[in-house]
Amino acid sequence: MLRLFALLAALMAAAPTxxxxxxAPVTSPRATVTLIADQAALAPGQPFRVALRQRxxxxxxxxxxxxxxxxxxxxxxxxxxxxxxxGAMRFPAPQRIPFGPLVNFGYEGEAVFxxxxxxxxxxxxxxxxxxxxxxxxxxxxxxxxxxxxxxRLDIPVEAAPRPDPVTGPTFTAxxxxxxxxxxxxxxxxxxxxxxxxxxxxPAIAPGAVRDAFFFPIEANLLDNAAPQPLTVxxxxxxxxxxxARAEPLPPAIEGVVAITDAAxxxxxxxxxxxxxxxxxxxxxxxxxxxxxAALGGLILNLMPCVFPILAMKAVALARLSGxxxxxxxAHAASYTAGVVLSFLALGGLMxxxxxxxxxxxxxFQFTSPVFVGAMAWLMLAxxxxxxxxxxxxxxxxxxxxxxxxxxxxxxxxxxxxAVLVATPCTAPFMAAAIGAALGxxxxxxxxxFGAMGLGMALPYAVLGAAPGLARVLPKPGVWMDRLKQGLxxxxxxxxxxxxxxxxxQAGPPAVLVVLVGGVLIGFAAWAVGLAQASGGxxxxxxxxxxxxxxxxxxxxxHAAPAPAQTTxxxxxxxxxxxxLAALLAExxxxxxxxxxxxxxxxKVNERIALGTEGVRTAFAQRGVTVLTGDWTRGDPAIxxxxxxHGRDGVPLYLYYPAGATTPxxxxxxxxxxxxxxxx
Numbered sequence: 001m002l003r004l005f006a007l008l009a010a011l012m013a014a015a016p017t018x019x020x021x022x023x024a025p026v027t028s029p030r031a032t033v034t035l036i037a038d039q040a041a042l043a044p045g046q047p048f049r050v051a052l053r054q055r056x057x058x059x060x061x062x063x064x065x066x067x068x069x070x071x072x073x074x075x076x077x078x079x080x081x082x083x084x085x086x087g088a089m090r091f092p093a094p095q096r097i098p099f100g101p102l103v104n105f106g107y108e109g110e111a112v113f114x115x116x117x118x119x120x121x122x123x124x125x126x127x128x129x130x131x132x133x134x135x136x137x138x139x140x141x142x143x144x145x146x147x148x149x150x151x152r153l154d155i156p157v158e159a160a161p162r163p164d165p166v167t168g169p170t171f172t173a174x175x176x177x178x179x180x181x182x183x184x185x186x187x188x189x190x191x192x193x194x195x196x197x198x199x200x201x202p203a204i205a206p207g208a209v210r211d212a213f214f215f216p217i218e219a220n221l222l223d224n225a226a227p228q229p230l231t232v233x234x235x236x237x238x239x240x241x242x243x244a245r246a247e248p249l250p251p252a253i254e255g256v257v258a259i260t261d262a263a264x265x266x267x268x269x270x271x272x273x274x275x276x277x278x279x280x281x282x283x284x285x286x287x288x289x290x291x292x293a294a295l296g297g298l299i300l301n302l303m304p305c306v307f308p309i310l311a312m313k314a315v316a317l318a319r320l321s322g323x324x325x326x327x328x329x330a331h332a333a334s335y336t337a338g339v340v341l342s343f344l345a346l347g348g349l350m351x352x353x354x355x356x357x358x359x360x361x362x363x364f365q366f367t368s369p370v371f372v373g374a375m376a377w378l379m380l381a382x383x384x385x386x387x388x389x390x391x392x393x394x395x396x397x398x399x400x401x402x403x404x405x406x407x408x409x410x411x412x413x414x415x416x417x418a419v420l421v422a423t424p425c426t427a428p429f430m431a432a433a434i435g436a437a438l439g440x441x442x443x444x445x446x447x448x449f450g451a452m453g454l455g456m457a458l459p460y461a462v463l464g465a466a467p468g469l470a471r472v473l474p475k476p477g478v479w480m481d482r483l484k485q486g487l488x489x490x491x492x493x494x495x496x497x498x499x500x501x502x503x504x505q506a507g508p509p510a511v512l513v514v515l516v517g518g519v520l521i522g523f524a525a526w527a528v529g530l531a532q533a534s535g536g537x538x539x540x541x542x543x544x545x546x547x548x549x550x551x552x553x554x555x556x557x558h559a560a561p562a563p564a565q566t567t568x569x570x571x572x573x574x575x576x577x578x579x580l581a582a583l584l585a586e587x588x589x590x591x592x593x594x595x596x597x598x599x600x601x602x603k604v605n606e607r608i609a610l611g612t613e614g615v616r617t618a619f620a621q622r623g624v625t626v627l628t629g630d631w632t633r634g635d636p637a638i639x640x641x642x643x644x645h646g647r648d649g650v651p652l653y654l655y656y657p658a659g660a661t662t663p664x665x666x667x668x669x670x671x672x673x674x675x676x677x678x679x
Contacts, residue, residue: 020164020166020167021036021037021039021040021153021164021167022034022035022036022037022053022153022166022167023035023036023133023151023152023153024151024152026147026148026149026150028139028145028147029057030056030057030060030139030141030145030147031054031055031056031057031060031062031137031139031147032054032055033052033053033054033055033135033137033147033149034052034053034151035050035051035052035053035131035133035135035151035152035153036050036051036053036153036164036167036170036171037049037050037051037131037153037155037164037167038051038163038164038167038168038171039155039161039162039163039164040155040156040162040163040164040165041155041156041157041158041161041162042119042123042129042155042156042157042158042161043157043158043159043160043161044119044120044121044123044124045118045119045120045121045123046118046119046161047116047117047118048116048119048161049114049115049116049117049171050078050114050115050131050133050153051112051113051114051115051170051171051174052074052076052089052112052113052115052133052135052137053110053111053112053113053170054074054107054110054111054112054113054137055109055110056107056108056109056110056111056139059141060108060139060140060141061097061104061106061107061108061139061140062074062106062107062111062137062138062139062140063094063104063105063107063138064091064094064105064106064107064215065217066105066215066216066217066218066219067104067106067219068096068097068102068103068104068105068106068219068224069099069102069104069224069225070099070104070140070144071104071105071106071138071144072138072146073091074089074113074135074136074137074138075135075136075137076089076113076115076133076134076135077133077134077135078115078117078131078132078133079131079132079133079134080117080131081119081120081129081130081131082120083119083120083121083122084117084118084119084120084129084131085117085118086115086116086117086118087115087117088115089113089114089115090113090115090116090178091113091178092107092111092112092113092174092177092178092268093177093178093179093215093256093258093266093268094106094107094215094256095107095108096213096661098225098581098584098585098586099585100582100585101225101578101579101581101582101585102224102225103224103225103581103585104140104224105215105224112170112171112173112174112177113174114174114175114178117131119157123157124157125157125158125159126156126157127156127157128154128155128156128157129154129155129156129157130152130153130154130155131152131153131155132150132151132152133150133151133152133153134148134149134150134151135148135149135150135151136148177268178268179256179258179268179269179270180268180269180270181269181270182201182267182269182270182271183201183202183203184199184201184204184257184271185199185200185201186198186199186200186257186272186273187273187274187275187276188241188253188273188274188275188276189275189276190241190243190249190275191643193223193242193243193245193640194240194241194242194243194640194641194643194644195240195241195242195243196238196239196240196241196644197214197238197239197241197253197257197271197273198236198237199236199237199238199257199271200235200236200237201237204232204234204235204236204237205232205234205235206232206233206234207262208232208261208262209232209237209259209260209261209262210260210261210262210264211230211259211260211661211662212228212230212239212257212258212259213228213239213257213258213661214228214239214241214255214256214257214271215255215256215257215258216253216254216255217254217255217256218250218253218254220244220245221243221244221250221253222241222242222243222244223242223243223244223577224244225577225578225581225585226241226242226577226644227240227580227581227584227644227661227662227663228240228241228661228662229644229645229662229663237257237259239257240644240645242577242640242644249275251274251275252272252273252274252275253272253273253274253275254270254271254272255270255271255273256268256269256270256271257269257271286444286447286448289444289448290448291451293434293448293449293451293452293455294451294452294454294455294458295455296452296455297343297451297452297453297454297455297456297457297458298455298456298458298459299455300452300455300456301456301459332411332460332461333461334409334411334412334415335411335412335415335457335460336415336453336454336457336461337412337415338411338412338413338414338415338416338418338419339415339416339418339419339453339454339456339457340415340450340453340454340457341416341453342415342416342420342453343419343450343452343453344446344449344450344453346419346449347445347448347449347450348442348446348449351442351445351446368558368634369502369505369506369510369557369558369633370554370558372498372501372502372505372598373498373502373513373514373517373553373557374554375420375498376494376495376498376499376502376514376518377495377514377517377518377521377550378417379491379492379494379495379498380491380492380495380518380521380522381525382417382488382491383488383491383492383495384488384521384522384525385488385525386484386485386487386488386491387485387488388481388485388529389522389525389526389529390525390526390528390529390532391528391529391532415457418456419453419456434448434647434649495518498598499511499514499515499518500597501598501632502514502557504597504598504632505597505598505632505633506557510556510557513553513556513557514557516553517550517553520546520547520549520550521546521547521550523542523543523546524542524543524544524546524547524550525543527539527540527542527543527546528540528543531543571616571619571620571626572593572626572627572628573625573626573627573628574627574628574629574630575592575593575594575627575628575629575638575641576627576637577637577641579627580592580627583627584656584660584661587658587659588623588624588625588658589622589623589624589625589655589656589657589658590624590625590626590627590654590655590656591619591625591653591654591655591656592627592629592653592654592655592656592663593606593610593626593628593629593651593653594628594629594631594638594641594642594650594651594652594653594654595628595629595630595631595650595651596630596632596650597630597632598632599631599650599651601651601669602650602651605651605653605668605669605670608670608671608672609670609671609674610670610675612672614672614676615672615675615676618675618676618679619679622679623658624679629641631650645663651668652665652668653665653666653667653668653670654666655678655679664678666678
């Protein structure tokens with residue numbers, strides 16, 4: 001029996017201890033915190049690790065180095081023996097922790113913060129290495145409670161290091177959760193407060209990435225609650241970003257990108273992104289942007305915005321019946337030049353305004369009540385001209401008179417007017433093309449806008465290339481005057497629609513102003529018509545005075561206050577970034593409709609797709625919250641949201657399934673089937 005006891009004692013002395021190198025715990029109802037080491041015995045001069053280990057009660061969380069919208073990261077102060085050194089505490093990659101409209105960055109469950117330590121080489125085997133730490137940390141649930149504790153580790157010194165088999169797996173898991181250097185390059189760019197970060201690397205592919213999020217190390221740099229729309233193509237991962245404040249950027253934005261692959265495995269990588277130009281979301285190459293622009297311009301001829309101008313096109317085509325081939329080609333060239341140059345001018349204006357820090361997107365001019373009122377008067381003046389109230393050359397609306405001319409100037413300015421009234425509509429392919437154009441250089445961007453103009457002018461250009469097609473039209477005659485007078489009514493209809501748009505933008509006072517101006521325009525047209533019939537000059541003078549009176553009303557429209565934002569669809573709420581973030585934090589499905597009163601495409605979609613009984617029932621059954629953003633007056637927050645999703649005009653439709661933070665972008669031309677399919 002004595003021999004057996006002696007043998008057991010010898011085995012116990014030779015076996016490594018099964019006790020973990022872990023301090024006494026600091027315990028509260030919210031967390032149990034200890035200090036642990038990865039070595040059961042350390043060797044002189046050889047580095048090892050200690051860690052602050054937090055085991056949190058359910059529902060409680062602690063914080064990353066950048067805590068997000070609120071919070072405080074843990075801090076540890078080590079008291080080391082003479083000659084020992086310690087590195088900086090390392091933080092695992094965090095999680096997003098929503099709390100109402102706020103988002104925090106931190107950890108739930110268990111968090112382990114590694115600290116590398118190097119003992120002095122002067123230690124001798126048999127000695128004890130004593131390490132003392134004071135730590136503070138903050139734990140939060142519905143309330144936040146600061147906690148603190150003092151810890152002590154006594155680690156034996158041996159000739160060779162001996163890993164701790166109990167704490168070893170904890171350190172292995174903590175190391176795997178730490179962000180590491182990855183084979184990626186990054187750059188970040190902003191246009192105002194909205195922008196994007198591009199992360200490039202050979203391993204990135206659309207089928208390889210399920211989700212991603214960028215965590216900035218610097219606090220208060222980005223809007224933590226804002227969504228980060230994800231787009232992935234071969235070699236490039238893009239995340240949309242929103243700045244928390246419009247201040248100069250640091251030389252580089254440091255942070256961690258957490259990427260979840262197709263298998264659901266999450267990896268975190270350290271990123272340093274210098275500021276620069278980031279191409280528009282979607283990353284279309286130039287040739288594809290040009291092709292999309294041309295297709296979008298061609299389809300724009302079929303959109304309802306251009307219907308009023310079809311009246312002037314029809315009259316112009318009627319004039320060309322029986323004309324010589326050279327005449328047909330010249331008129332087609334004049335109209336094409338008017339369309340293309342107008343697109344180039346509009347694109348140049350958008351690029352210039354954005355470069356100067358202004359807000360400009362497709363259709364941006366219709367966000368101004370002054371422009372809408374002036375366009376309503378222009379449509380009225382063109383209609384009065386087509387009705388025969390006055391002839392060409394009078395002071396009533398130079399634009400309308402130019403568009404109504406029978407020569408090449410008339411063809412040119414018909415193209416110009418067609419572009420102006422086409423902007424409330426967005427055709428398929430156009431959104432991606434415009435978004436790409438405004439992220440390219442000025443020359444490349446203008447090439448995209450020029451291609452869009454060529455696409456819109458293509459039907460008329462084909463007529464010029466094949467002038468024989470004009471011969472199939474009826475011969476000129478009295479019917480042309482009847483057609484001209486009848487086609488004035490689409491212009492009156494356009495004027496009435498623009499007055500309704502103005503009512504949505506600026507309310508009844510603005511409507512009164514534009515109606516008074518319309519009366520003055522009508523009076524001026526009548527006076528000029530009388531003067532043209534009699535040959536007198538008094539009527540022209542009276543008409544000019546009436547025109548000046550109408551133009552004097554434009555500053556009143558500019559000062560008109562914006563009415564309260566409407567939500568449009570029954571049961572919809574007003575869109576805001578904060579409301580969207582709160583709904584997503586609750587895991588609820590959300591449908592976002594960014595629209596405008598002057599956007600005919602938007603109104604058609606709302607009538608035939610979003611407003612149907614089937615879609616409303618589907619929204620209700622699935623608990624979908626509908627958020628409507630009204631861009632009628634060019635709300636800067638909505639402009640920023642459009643840009644964040646690679647768009648520069650309305651409509652924009654986003655669907656966030658339950659629990660998702662990245663939306664699905666629906667087409668700009670909707671049907672009930674498309675919306676139900678997305679749900």
